[in-house]
Amino acid sequence: MNIRQFISESYPVDTRDTAWRDVLAALQLRSDFKNQEGAEFTAAVVRGHADGLLLGRLTATAQTLTPIRQRGRLPLVLIPLDDDIEISAENCGFTVASGQAVILPADRSWKASLPRTMHVAVICLSDSALNGQRFGLSPLVAPHLISAKGLASVFIRTVGAAAQDLDGLNDLEWQSLEQVIANLFLTTIVSCIPSETGTNASQAALFSRLTMAIERRLSEPELSASRIAGQEGISERYLQKLFEQNGESFTHYLRERRLQHARLALVAPDELRIPIAEVAYSCGFSDAANFNRLFKERFGLPPGAFRTNHLKTLMETANAEQRGWPVKALTNRKAQKRSAVDGTQGEDPGLDDARDTDATHHVLAANSRTVHWGYFSRSLRPVLEVTSGDTVEVETLTQHASDDPDLMIRGDTAAEDVFFWSAEKKNVDRRGAGPLDASVYGRGAGEGFGVHVCTGPIFVNDAEPGDVLEVRIDDMSPRPSGNPDYEGRYFGSSVAAWWGYQYSELLEDPRPRENVVIYEIFPDELEGGYAQARYSYRWAPQTDPFGVNHKTYDYPGVPVDPATITPVNPVLRDVRIPLRPHFGVIAVAPREADPVDSVPPAYFGGNIDNWRLGKGASVYLPVSVPGALLSIGDPHAAQGDGEVAGTAIECSMTGRFTIVLHKKGNRFSDLTYPLIETPEEWVLTGFSHPNYLAEFGAKGQGEVYAKSSLDLAMKDAFRKTRRFLMASHGLSEDEAIMLMSSAVDFGVTQVVDGNWGVHAIIRKSMFNG
Structure with a gap:
């Protein structure tokens, strides 16, 4: 919008x-x-x-x-x-x-x-x-x-x-x-x-109808003045006179509109792969050679050179403040499916990295064979198989570790493996759900249309569509730095980024800008712990090992060169941020598209970004594909409701989870959205578009970014809360609405993840028993 x-x-x-x-x-x-x-x-x-x-x-x-x-x-x-x-x-x-x-x-x-x-x-x-x-x-x-x-x-x-x-x-x-x-x-x-x-209003209205008729029929090579005149019930001579009053002939106007349409089609994201001859034919030109000549006369370049020049400019200036797929998705969908989830789909994902410590407890390490970066997919091969009731210790890495590689990557074997990127290769190449050849903006494989490092997927035995998967967070702890100079210490990062709510609302120069803050994390089992800012820096253009320049924070895992930034210290002096450790992403595989951008959350869970999803909480997710294919990532040390600047305090974490499968027909049999439970509360999440993949179809991964609003998210949260109170607690509609207004707290979950969220908090203590 x-x-x-x-x-x-x-x-x-x-x-x-x-x-x-x-x-x-x-x-x-x-x-x-x-x-x-x-x-x-x-x-x-x-x-x-x-x-x-x-x-x-x-x-x-x-x-x-x-x-x-x-x-x-x-x-x-x-x-x-x-x-x-x-x-x-x-x-x-x-x-x-x-x-x-x-x-x-x-x-x-x-x-x-x-x-x-x-x-x-x-x-x-x-x-x-x-x-x-x-x-x-x-x-x-x-x-x-x-x-x-x-x-x-x-x-x-x-x-x-x-x-x-x-x-x-x-x-x-x-x-x-x-x-x-x-x-x-x-x-x-x-x-x-x-x-x-001497033109009058009726003539202007008629001429408007004529031009609209031309727009509708531009693709017809045989389109002529006589055909348009006959359609409108006027003589060809009168039609020609009207065009003369517009300052040109019918023939010139028709050719100009066709050329303008062709110019737009040559650089439209969803038509960049279409041969130039097909563009010409679709705009009503019957001769490709004649089209090339006319296009060069009008715009100074042949159509092929015009498109190439546009792509070069696009790559040089890419960012375009587009976090997800462009609304007109570039890639031919058949070609995209052939390269959907890169090599990890058909290779051994490294099951040796997932080990059983006993029959019901598992450990899933994070490395380049057990993570997928920036997307979910029903086609990914599982890296671990569990049964309902099993517990799993899962290592998760933050995608922001490269904001200070010295503190969060160096010396950590797993992080070094996942983040490895030299001039010759990336250990994890695909980062996002975009095309592998980076043909949209040239950022890199996957285009950064999705950013989260996700550990998994985990196959849950006997899980079928229609079931509900409960993921209980039994414990979680920050991952210590592997750098021997910082042994036993913990670090994280927060970015006020271009996708943040503040980006177009900045008051001070330079505008716009992005700012990164590096935090030290001080966990404390009794007091809850806190984060304290160590230093900050303004994002400066970074050139990745493949030679692509990133003017903004537009592709995950780009290593920040310390020589290119100016650290600011002190920052947030005497401020201690209370920790709220939680996982931003807990997801089962969606059923519709393949692959799916990890940023917008939806019915399958995903990037919910609600800080209440921490130790002691559970999330219930509707299963859409056999085995559920559970993925976990985006660990956070702290976050406020809204997450307005773009990120939380991102910090690698290890979590211990209990996986429980609820079969069809149980009390969650009609659950169609992620439901969070804490010891004291139920937390329901409303989204601007609860199932954007179905609502918008093939273009959903771009449309959702353009069409989200808090109004829509609030309506969805209201409807889900009403439904929950009526179905789970037997209230009438009037009773549910009265309770919502007097005792349910609604809050903004996030406004930065493409599909905006509003949550409803229902206190369990209100209900006897």
């Missing part, structure tokens, strides 16, 4: 002016706004794209708006929603009342004065929003008042209603509304402002 929200009270007083101007600049506006000791309040919601249509709703105090003058852009539109605006320009001045609109040139000087606190809707468009239509548009030389009559009234009311509900529209609704607003904008201007060509 491409939406920006701003509230001045979220910023310190001395930064509010700058923050407000940043918001206005996106809408091509300036302001003389001066904050007076925090007395003024401003707010904004802006939605859309700068290269298309932007719609903003401003809550603004008394100030004057002026344009950031820019040639080539379409006029701006201001619509006062509840009070009057005064407009002044070189040769005119007038008042715009609520219910009216003003169209303002983007390349001339003018002023819009807001006399007091009021609400204003702003529309800012580029040519691409109109798909090349400029029918009847004459250069606007002065502000023009639009009264609420006829079509203009429809336009004003539509924009006003959309502005009021900008943050309540889902993506599909917004996409439909964008085109409606763009078309209404064009026909309103033509109907209200005299055209040099």
Whole structure:
């Protein structure tokens, strides 16, 4: 959801002016706004794209708006929603009342004065929003008042209603509304402002229909003016006349739209593997050689060179602030399945690393043969087999050990094995669910679409789809440094990263930035222990052993070169963070896709990131594949609800677990989500998209990152809690709702894992027995 929200009270007083101007600049506006000791309040919601249509709703105090003058852009539109605006320009001045609109040139000087606190809707468009239509548009030389009559009234009311509900529209609704607003904008201007060509509104509406018909049929090589004219019931001669009034011929317009579509298709993530000839045919070109010639004439490069140049630029600037799959997943799905989980799928995973200390207790060591990095998969071969009731000691490593290899990798045989990366090889090559050839962003095998080092999977005998697996955490302890210089000491790392909630909300320069804090962990069995910051550093571009430069923290396990960073010490002076040891990831294999990004949690568990999942707690997970295929990782020393900056204090841990299988028909027979139990509480987790893999289909691993919200997660938590109270405690719906409001605590689990989480805490003590 491409939406920006701003509230001045979220910023310190001395930064509010700058923050407000940043918001206005996106809408091509300036302001003389001066904050007076925090007395003024401003707010904004802006939605859309700068290269298309932007719609903003401003809550603004008394100030004057002026344009950031820019040639080539379409006029701006201001619509006062509840009070009057005064407009002044070189040769005119007038008042715009609520219910009216003003169209303002983007390349001339003018002023819009807001006399007091009021609400204003702003529309800012580029040519691409109109798909090349400029029918009847004459250069606007002065502000023009639009009264609420006829079509203009429809336009004003539509924009006003959309502005009021900008943050309540889902993506599909917004996409439909964008085109409606763009078309209404064009026909309103033509109907209200005299055209040099004598164009009227009905002609503009007809021309809009013609261009939409062309867009729908671009792939037809035989498309012609006569066919479009016949479809619309007009003569071919009249159609040609309409295109002449748009400043071009039908033939030129059709060729331009085909070339523009081809340009986008050549660099679309899901079409990078499609041969250039197929792109040409899909855009209506019947001759590949002719397409190559026309494309070079229009864009300066042949299509092949254009695509290659784009890929080179993409690799050089990769990060793109995309943690999961792009919404249009790049890889041909059949090719992806062939290379789904790399060599470990068909090789001996090293069962010697899992040993039985007696018939019911097992030890699973972490090394490059017993971990999988950044993904879950129903196709992975198990590294250990257990039976219900068995206990397992599992070693887990944090993916952040490379933030300070000297403290968290050096001397630790297991960590050195898992993190080994030289110019010739990586011991664990795939890191994430992306393509092995790194053909999306060039970060590395797996692309970092998933980041957690997971130990497993563990096969549970007799586990079948429909069963429920209970994983009890009997004990857990931090893993000591293997470096003899730090014998008996424990360390962890926390990163304020680009996927964190704060990244676009930073106040101080440089913006944006990422910061890493290295902690020493002081476990204490009686007092609970604490973490204390040892030093911090700002992330600097790192070149990995394969020669790929990582400008941001975009690929797990990249070793940080101490010579490239500037440590800051002291940091968080005199602050001791209480430990909350827990496992961020406990998951069974999902049934839908293969492989699956380890970052977004869902019904199968995964990256739940709830600190209550520590010693003494259990998590119940619905089994989806034979054997369940249990994986454990992402160990944390401490975390707050929300995990807002991107990570917890990440610290390698060893845990002891009891595995219990609940067969179909037991009290958890209808469990379809991860359920946490502690000695005192039940903890239910709601997700923005409880089963995003099924909801969004093949594109789910990208869509979920774009479409999560706390509102959706809260609704899911509410529904699950109501269901749990009614099914497990026999309450009526009214009783469940009353109890939820008076005695159930809802909290934000995390807002950084793609699929946002809200948890509900139900105290067991409320129920007798």
